[in-house]
Amino acid sequence: MGGEQWRTGRRARRRWSSGCRPDHRADPSCRHLRFAAVTPALYFSPSCSKCRTAQSILDEHHVEAQVVRYLDVPPTQQELKRLMALLGIDDPRQMMRTGEALYAELRLQDATRDELLDAIVAHPILLxxxxxxxxxxxxxARPPERLLELL
Structure with missing residues (x-):
């Protein structure tokens, strides 16, 4: 984990950057302290080997993540827009399975941003x-080890 340490609490995770001296770690006013109160989440399909590998990596690193079975409960368009913002992308195609037969069947090659998001909501297999x-x-997380970038 690149010299970083995790401390867990009931409601939050705190991570210290590797630039912080060990004696600062006990000081809550340390300027290196970064705070994230959000539980990590993994958008997951149990039939996907890459998803299962990603879950194993999280387990190995003792990271508790909320498992989002997006095929059972499809994300809303608003949730997809939030995901795009977190991913740092503008084009929904960058988070779509464009090689999926359904993508071609729905003729999404020239679709607008909102049409693509609507397609993912209606057919979450495209995510x-x-x-x-x-x-x-x-x-x-393709390859699954990419999730280590965020730990």
């Missing part, structure tokens, strides 16, 4: 997986 969200960032 790329796994997606790992931690704090104010997200990553499409």
């Amino acid at each position: 790329e997986r796994p997606i790992f969200v931690c704090g104010d960032r997200a990553v499409i």
Whole structure:
């Protein structure tokens, strides 16, 4: 984990950057202290081997993440827009499975941004997986080891 340490509490996770001296870690006023009260989330499909590998990596690093089974409960357009912001992307295609037969069947190649988001809401299989969200960032975990960037 690159020299960083995690402390867990009932309601929050605190992470100290590797630039912080060990004697500062006990000082809550340390300027290196970064605070994230959001529980990490993993957009997950149990039939996907990459999702299962991502879950294993999180387990190995003792990270408790909320598992979002997006195929069972599809995300709303607003949730997808939030995901795009966290991923730092403007085009929904960057988080879509464009090689999926359904993508071609629905003729989404020339679709607008809102049409693409509506397509994901109606057909969540089009959402790329796994997606790992931690704090104010997200990553499409392909390969699954990419989620380590956020730990």
